[in-house]
Amino acid sequence: MDIRLSGVSHSYDNFEVLRDISLEIPSGRIVCIVGPSGCGKSTLLRFLGGLEKPSRGEVLQIGAPPSDCLNPLTYIFQDFALLPWRSVRGNISLVLEDHGIRGARADGIIADVLARTKLSDFAKALPKQLSGGMKQRVAIARALAVNPAVMLMDEPLSALDSQTRELLMDDLVNLWTRTPFTAVYVTHNLAEAVRLGHSIVVMSRRPGEIREVVHLDKPLDQRQHGDPDLEEKQKYLWQLMREEARAADAELVHV
Amino acid sequence: MSDLHSPSTAARQVTFRGGGFAPSSPRWIGVAVFVVLLSLAELGTRQGWISPLTLPRPSDVLLTFQELYASGLLWAHLSVSLTRLLVGAALGASLGVATGVLIGLFSYVRAGLVPLTAALFPIPKIALLPLFVIWFGIDEGSKYALIAFGTFTPTVVATYGAVDNVDRSLIRMGQSFNLSWFSIVRKIVLPGAMPGILSGLRISLAIAIILLVAAEMLGAEYGIGAYILEAGSLYDLERLFAGVTILSLLGITMSTIIGQIERRVLSWRQ
Amino acid sequence: MTEFTRRKALALLGSSAAAVGLASPALASGRKITVGALRFTSHSGSFIGFERGYFADAGLDVEFKFFQAATPMAVAIASGDVDYAVTAMSGGLVSLADKGAVKIIGGALSEEAGIDGQKYLVSDAAYQAGITTPAQLAGKSYGITTAGSSFHYMGSKMAAAEGIDLKFKPLQKVGAIIGALKSGQIDAWSIVPHLAKPLAGSGKVHIIGNVSDYLPDYQVTTVFTSAKNASAEQQMTRDFLAGYSEGVAEYNATMIDKAQGDEGVQALVDLIHKYVYADRPREKAAKSIINGTMRLNEGAAMNTASLQDQLNWFQAEGLVDKSISLETVIDPSYVQTLG
Numbered sequence: 001m002d003i004r005l006s007g008v009s010h011s012y013d014n015f016e017v018l019r020d021i022s023l024e025i026p027s028g029r030i031v032c033i034v035g036p037s038g039c040g041k042s043t044l045l046r047f048l049g050g051l052e053k054p055s056r057g058e059v060l061q062i063g064a065p066p067s068d069c070l071n072p073l074t075y076i077f078q079d080f081a082l083l084p085w086r087s088v089r090g091n092i093s094l095v096l097e098d099h100g101i102r103g104a105r106a107d108g109i110i111a112d113v114l115a116r117t118k119l120s121d122f123a124k125a126l127p128k129q130l131s132g133g134m135k136q137r138v139a140i141a142r143a144l145a146v147n148p149a150v151m152l153m154d155e156p157l158s159a160l161d162s163q164t165r166e167l168l169m170d171d172l173v174n175l176w177t178r179t180p181f182t183a184v185y186v187t188h189n190l191a192e193a194v195r196l197g198h199s200i201v202v203m204s205r206r207p208g209e210i211r212e213v214v215h216l217d218k219p220l221d222q223r224q225h226g227d228p229d230l231e232e233k234q235k236y237l238w239q240l241m242r243e244e245a246r247a248a249d250a251e252l253v254h255v
Numbered sequence: 256m257s258d259l260h261s262p263s264t265a266a267r268q269v270t271f272r273g274g275g276f277a278p279s280s281p282r283w284i285g286v287a288v289f290v291v292l293l294s295l296a297e298l299g300t301r302q303g304w305i306s307p308l309t310l311p312r313p314s315d316v317l318l319t320f321q322e323l324y325a326s327g328l329l330w331a332h333l334s335v336s337l338t339r340l341l342v343g344a345a346l347g348a349s350l351g352v353a354t355g356v357l358i359g360l361f362s363y364v365r366a367g368l369v370p371l372t373a374a375l376f377p378i379p380k381i382a383l384l385p386l387f388v389i390w391f392g393i394d395e396g397s398k399y400a401l402i403a404f405g406t407f408t409p410t411v412v413a414t415y416g417a418v419d420n421v422d423r424s425l426i427r428m429g430q431s432f433n434l435s436w437f438s439i440v441r442k443i444v445l446p447g448a449m450p451g452i453l454s455g456l457r458i459s460l461a462i463a464i465i466l467l468v469a470a471e472m473l474g475a476e477y478g479i480g481a482y483i484l485e486a487g488s489l490y491d492l493e494r495l496f497a498g499v500t501i502l503s504l505l506g507i508t509m510s511t512i513i514g515q516i517e518r519r520v521l522s523w524r525q
Numbered sequence: 526m527t528e529f530t531r532r533k534a535l536a537l538l539g540s541s542a543a544a545v546g547l548a549s550p551a552l553a554s555g556r557k558i559t560v561g562a563l564r565f566t567s568h569s570g571s572f573i574g575f576e577r578g579y580f581a582d583a584g585l586d587v588e589f590k591f592f593q594a595a596t597p598m599a600v601a602i603a604s605g606d607v608d609y610a611v612t613a614m615s616g617g618l619v620s621l622a623d624k625g626a627v628k629i630i631g632g633a634l635s636e637e638a639g640i641d642g643q644k645y646l647v648s649d650a651a652y653q654a655g656i657t658t659p660a661q662l663a664g665k666s667y668g669i670t671t672a673g674s675s676f677h678y679m680g681s682k683m684a685a686a687e688g689i690d691l692k693f694k695p696l697q698k699v700g701a702i703i704g705a706l707k708s709g710q711i712d713a714w715s716i717v718p719h720l721a722k723p724l725a726g727s728g729k730v731h732i733i734g735n736v737s738d739y740l741p742d743y744q745v746t747t748v749f750t751s752a753k754n755a756s757a758e759q760q761m762t763r764d765f766l767a768g769y770s771e772g773v774a775e776y777n778a779t780m781i782d783k784a785q786g787d788e789g790v791q792a793l794v795d796l797i798h799k800y801v802y803a804d805r806p807r808e809k810a811a812k813s814i815i816n817g818t819m820r821l822n823e824g825a826a827m828n829t830a831s832l833q834d835q836l837n838w839f840q841a842e843g844l845v846d847k848s849i850s851l852e853t854v855i856d857p858s859y860v861q862t863l864g
Contacts, residue, residue: 081428085523393710474694488671489616
């Protein structure tokens with residue numbers, strides 16, 4: 001299943017956030033969206049998953065999601081969004097219960113996603129007992145449980161320290177390599193973008209427009225921390241963004 | 256580097272200026288305060304520098320309490336009061352939680368009921384007692400109604416405040432996984448609001464105990480409140496204090512029970 | 526507790542004996558005293574004593590302090606804020622006397638054969654259901670202010686005489702009882718005639734009996750003061766009772782015996798109206814004041830037999846301590862005792 005944005009614009013009251021965005025997200029690929037803060041990249045992600053409606057333009061699903069897909073468009077949030085009163089297991093079963101999946105079938109799915117995210121030993125733990133990285137792995141496990149057609153990831157690693165971030169990036173790469181999934185990955189961190197993105201969409205500051213789409217052909221599993229060609233790409237991206245970021249930083253916060 | 260160790264510069268310890276502002280509460284001090292106050296009262300009434308008009312002798316209060324217990328009347332008073340408290344508070348609190356949740360979830364209910372609640376909250380419910388007697392009868396009905404009404408408004412306010420404070424990102428998460436409206440309310444909103452609801456309940460139940468005495472002003476033969484009022488009109492200080500002590504114990508018990516519930520239900524909190 | 530009281534009382538007696546010996550004639554002193562009162566016609570003795578200058582003649586400069594109920598007034602006497610007052614011998618009063626705080630020193634109002642006294646009332650609903658005599662009240666609810674109040678006593682003695690059971694409903698205030706009786710929330714009550722008659726006139730309440738049928742010579746209200754005044758301020762107490770008695774004498778002579786004819790009644794009504802029903806127009810108030818006329822005890826004489834009966838009842842009901850004797854409660858040295 002592909003997703004297409006065509007002519008999407010958005011404003012809050014008279015405050016223009018996004019202008020004329022058209023973009024294609026092909027199946028089985030990770031598309032990273034980078035841009036200075038306030039460029040509307042998170043808003044764009046909310047349009048993709050139907051949590052918000054753009055003022056103009058369309059968000060289209062092309063083709064049907066696979067039949068075993070419970071929740072085609074599934075988010076992973078920056079703040080993890082785990083229910084603190086439910087255990088790891090309970091947090092995952094939460095999203096299965098509404099589909100009538102309980103008992104042995106639920107146990108099977110939960111055991112599988114916990115194994116894939118290396119959390120099998122922590123099924124009974126409460127979120128407060130877990131580190132930030134573990135919490136985000138639970139959120140990833142929860143997303144995997146509904147077998148999404150597209151994963152919508154909103155700065156999933158921004159709340160974590162840099163070591164944990166490296167480890168989780170490795171995990172994401174492994175997950176994708178085993179079973180390729182479609183993902184839109186919003187970040188302000190260029191290193192993450194060059195590690196995980198098959199294509200990288202660079203946005204201008206507000207009102208957000210697409211400045212350039214950069215493609216990376218190197219397979220994900222061959223990319224390493226500190227690869228010279230990735231460094232090169234990252235530098236190039238930074239050149240594109242530098243002025244925008246400076247200008248965005250100098251703007252007054254508009255609430 | 257060298258002059259760090261040179262004898263010419265006087266070295267002195269850095270003055271400690273942290274500490275304090277972190278009170279802990281050793282349990283025995285609370286007990287000791289009670290013991291000291293009671294012994295002073297006992298001594299004063301025995302030696303006569305506290306007149307029997309001012310304060311009853313603590314040992315006499317204890318004796319009165321024992322007599323009350325031995326006569327079987329303690330249970331007669333306590334059972335009706337507890338029933339009134341439980342029925343009234345259960346009615347008021349459950350209606351209050353339901354209303355509070357509705358206010359927290361629906362714009363029209365909020366627009367309609369928040370001003371009404373604000374208008375009802377400051378009314379001294381005791382003033383409405385004669386009206387309740389007409390509406391609900393002089394027997395148990397008016398007493399349940401008074402206590403229920405008194406616990407209702409603070410519960411509503413605490414509940415919708417708690418619902419407002421539920422992390423919106425959790426609700427957004429529920430929606431992003433296509434959870435039904437009912438599932439979101441039951442599995443995300445209610446548990447998330449629980450800490451606020453429980454702490455509101457603490458206040459509501461204390462108010463319920465205060466109102467118990469008021470409710471038993473009209474037409475109650477038995478009940479702790481009736482017992483206290485009777486003692487007051489007879490100027491029987493021993494019985495008055497015995498009754499007040501029972502109310503205090505009731506309050507402590509209630510608060511302990513809620514503490515236990517909080518510990519069980521809210522174990523997930525940091 | 527009693528020991529302490531006695532010791533204190535003895536000490537005070539000693540000092541008072543000395544004081545009396547040195548006292549100059551009270552007449553010239555113009556001593557300031559505070560008299561507690563409820564705005565009821567039964568307190569007319571004090572009002573007349575003040576307005577006609579009888580207290581001033583006795584050498585007292587009286588200031589009134591008004592109360593809404595009898596119990597706070599008793600507490601004010603105990604605390605020394607009020608020197609003398611008139612009220613029913615309630616359980617609270619007995620408890621305060623037991624604590625060595627107050628003493629009954631005279632009688633104020635009593636039931637008397639041949640004079641209109643307090644009435645038993647029933648709600649219209651009960652009346653329509655066929656209750657026309659107190660004997661038919663078995664199992665019915667009966668309004669009282671608080672346990673140990675005069676209402677409780679009147680109901681309980683009637684029930685005992687008729688061999689029936691009543692359900693007593695404490696409602697704290699006379700106003701609340703009237704409301705409950707009118708709306709049929711309670712079945713029966715008893716009250717002084719000046720309240721009973723207009724209530725019966727409204728048709729929502731019916732008079733079914735006289736309290737005096739069950740409690741002849743019932744000492745309804747008494748004059749009381751602090752134990753300190755009774756023992757240490759004998760001259761002042763005598764002066765107060767003298768002024769008060771003159772007021773009572775004029776009230777009885779004018780209102781009941783009509784010594785001054787109708788003109789005298791109207792003149793006294795004008796005087797009493799300053800204190801009682803002051804918020805109502807003269808004509809309406811006059812009717813209630815005349816309706817409420819009951820004979821006050823001449824010379825503040827008190828019926829100790831009735832007081833003993835009331836004390837016995839309090840003790841039988843477990844409302845006050847069984848060890849309290851009448852001597853603890855009253856000081857009979859000032860006035861004539863009856864019964």
